[in-house]
Amino acid sequence: MKRYVLALFVALCTWSVAHAQPAGSGAPVPPPPVQGADQSMNAGGSASPTAAPAAGSAATPGAGSPSTTKPGLAWYDELAAKPKDVSTNFWLPKSVNKVADESDHMFIACVALSAFFFLAIAIAVVYFVWKYRGMSMVRKIIPSPAHNDALEITWTVIPTIICVFLFYFGWRAYIEVVTPPQKAVEINVLAWRWAWEFKHENGVTDNNLHVPIGEPVRLVMTSKDVLHSFYIPVMRVKQDLVPRRYTYAWFEATKPGTYQMYCAEYCGTNHSQMKPAVVVHQAGMTTTWDDQNGHHSVVDRGYENYLNDKAAESTNMPPVDLGKMLYEKKGCNACHTIDGTPRVGPTWAQKDWGKQIQMSDGKTVTMDENYVRESILSPLAKARPGYPPSMPSFEGQLKEKELAGLIAYIKSLKQ
Ligand SMILES: [Cu+2]
Numbered sequence: 001m002k003r004y005v006l007a008l009f010v011a012l013c014t015w016s017v018a019h020a021q022p023a024g025s026g027a028p029v030p031p032p033p034v035q036g037a038d039q040s041m042n043a044g045g046s047a048s049p050t051a052a053p054a055a056g057s058a059a060t061p062g063a064g065s066p067s068t069t070k071p072g073l074a075w076y077d078e079l080a081a082k083p084k085d086v087s088t089n090f091w092l093p094k095s096v097n098k099v100a101d102e103s104d105h106m107f108i109a110c111v112a113l114s115a116f117f118f119l120a121i122a123i124a125v126v127y128f129v130w131k132y133r134g135m136s137m138v139r140k141i142i143p144s145p146a147h148n149d150a151l152e153i154t155w156t157v158i159p160t161i162i163c164v165f166l167f168y169f170g171w172r173a174y175i176e177v178v179t180p181p182q183k184a185v186e187i188n189v190l191a192w193r194w195a196w197e198f199k200h201e202n203g204v205t206d207n208n209l210h211v212p213i214g215e216p217v218r219l220v221m222t223s224k225d226v227l228h229s230f231y232i233p234v235m236r237v238k239q240d241l242v243p244r245r246y247t248y249a250w251f252e253a254t255k256p257g258t259y260q261m262y263c264a265e266y267c268g269t270n271h272s273q274m275k276p277a278v279v280v281h282q283a284g285m286t287t288t289w290d291d292q293n294g295h296h297s298v299v300d301r302g303y304e305n306y307l308n309d310k311a312a313e314s315t316n317m318p319p320v321d322l323g324k325m326l327y328e329k330k331g332c333n334a335c336h337t338i339d340g341t342p343r344v345g346p347t348w349a350q351k352d353w354g355k356q357i358q359m360s361d362g363k364t365v366t367m368d369e370n371y372v373r374e375s376i377l378s379p380l381a382k383a384r385p386g387y388p389p390s391m392p393s394f395e396g397q398l399k400e401k402e403l404a405g406l407i408a409y410i411k412s413l414k415q
Helices: 002-018 075-081 098-132 149-178 302-314 319-329 369-377 398-412
Strands: 185-190 195-200 209-214 215-224 226-231 235-239 247-252 255-259 276-282 287-290 297-300 355-356 364-366
Touching: 075 276, 075 297, 098 149, 185 209, 185 226, 185 364, 195 209, 215 226, 215 235, 226 302, 235 247, 276 302, 302 398, 319 398, 369 398
Parallel strands: 185 215, 209 276
Antiparallel strands: 185 195, 215 247, 226 235, 255 276, 287 297, 355 364
């Protein structure tokens, strides 16, 4: 009977494990309430801050970002949507944080020590039980020794040495983990039920965390409502977020990739959906990654480009202001002035807007949005007399919104 019940129990357990709902399946989760989230929304004005990381990023296909495989997704959102990198290390996903190695070593040392003493003690117990089994011992009672100096010193000194070692290395690792370097990229983290928002130094906000490789990243975190916990397993970073006060964490990523982040403090219904992507950007120039399975390559244009492109995409700046900003940021000011003096190129303070202008090949064109757009994207197509064809093409380097901003700015400079 007993055996039958046990077998039934085991069968039930097996069945329930096999049929467990995989995480993330089931009914689609409605977008969480925004609760006055002061995020600058994307161009598309989509009001869902969490759900699809890229929804509403109205990246115009063909303009700006290099060709991506999913049209409509900006390159950085496509990186965030990539399958997560999970190479494991037997117990833990492989660490990609420069300062996590020491704590990993501590963890392994503690497990190894515990395993060693567990086995040693278990073997000793079994051995002595076996050795002193039987009745003969009971009859011949041996008085137990009062003490044994050698033994007592040994079992005091050895554990003390072990503890001192554990303390020393643990303390070192801990100090490193809680002390960010002076020079760090600072990112503000805000959590609420049930979303994350990451705000970068240039004001860009995102629901996925984008960080540079090889630079310390310091997180200044707080919560709008209840306790949440910031947890990136591959970074070995876990830190509570507390309403009405700031907590800190830092890491320095060592390997580009897309990783998983979680909320590790149960905070209600959609707690399990609070799992944005962490994108560690390759340093410097554009890089193309292939997925593990070889197809679908994604382009990483780096953290700096992420900040710029995301800023341009999500900006609510009036076009003229955006154009004014880009005039300096994109280096147009090296060749164009806005005070009427010609430099390498014609000044933007012109009287020509809307009028016919003469080209070096004798033809005339109207100075309008189309002409300016063409001048920026293919500068060699038409040129004014007296100016060398020395303007570089900005094809692929400006988003549609940025182009519109520059055009609006040039238009606004009409005298
Ligand atoms: Cu949470």
